[in-house]
Amino acid sequence: MYEFIKGTVEFISPEYIVVENNGVGYQISTPNSFIYSGKLETMVTVYTYHYVREDIMALYGFETREEKRLFTKLLNVSGIGPKGALAILASGEVQQVVTAIENEDESFLVKFPGVGKKTARQMILDLKGKLQDIVPDFFPNLFNADQLPIHTEKNNTAFEEAILALKALGYSEKEIKKIAPELRKEQLSTDQYIKNALKRLLK
Incomplete structure (x- = not known):
């Protein structure tokens, strides 16, 4: 809003x-x-x-759109509410959080208020490999070149927009996750991503 x-x-x-x-x-x-x-x-x-x-x-x-996007991604993790997401961002160690998620370092993640082992594991399952679209601009040295997605920024944006559109249509995270890996391999416009996704979802 x-x-x-x-x-x-x-x-x-x-x-x-x-x-x-x-x-x-x-x-x-x-x-x-x-x-x-x-x-x-x-x-x-x-x-x-x-x-x-x-x-x-x-x-x-x-302060930044990148922080806001990290916050919204954290909110999508089961077990993390607004207060918990704010606590993670407030730590001033967001770069370490992203690194911990990528390295599956549960022992670091459970240090945050309200984050137990189950929630830490859920953070890793839900977010690992999905923060590169934010992190390169926010923390340019965190990922090296061979770890970055092969898509251009424009295509990454189109994919994210399509995922948001699918959620708005009422498809669940579980349903979307099933088709996302194959869908991500393609380089399409937002409209084409949505059409291809719907074809897969309706099979």
Whole structure:
């Protein structure tokens, strides 16, 4: 719903900041609200994720789109909610988290609040090999050349957009994961990815 909010930082607490835009103060939970300590009364852009459930409606905010995308990927892991995802990002060791996922290092992942062995294993199963589209720009030295996907950035974006479209259509993670490996090998437009995916899903 909200891609970002641009406004003035009016208040900072340990859990959230308040950004004023056109007379409205938005309460935004962030991984580390105190990074805005030197920005009170100054204009900022906060990339936001609007979280809605039956019992909660909240805005979560990030300095960069890459952080926001990492947050949304973590939310897709069973056992990790917004608070847990924020705690992982707030550690300041996101690069180590990605490395741990790629190396299947459960002992590192269980160090985070609310992450037990089962959740750590789920993080690895769900995210291993799926963060390269974010990490090269965010942490350019993390993956070497032979580990990067063979697709161009444009094709990676098209694939991700297609996956999002399939989820919006109501297909489950389990169903999508079955066809994703073969689908990813192709270099197509978003529309073509969706059409090919639907052919596989409807077989």
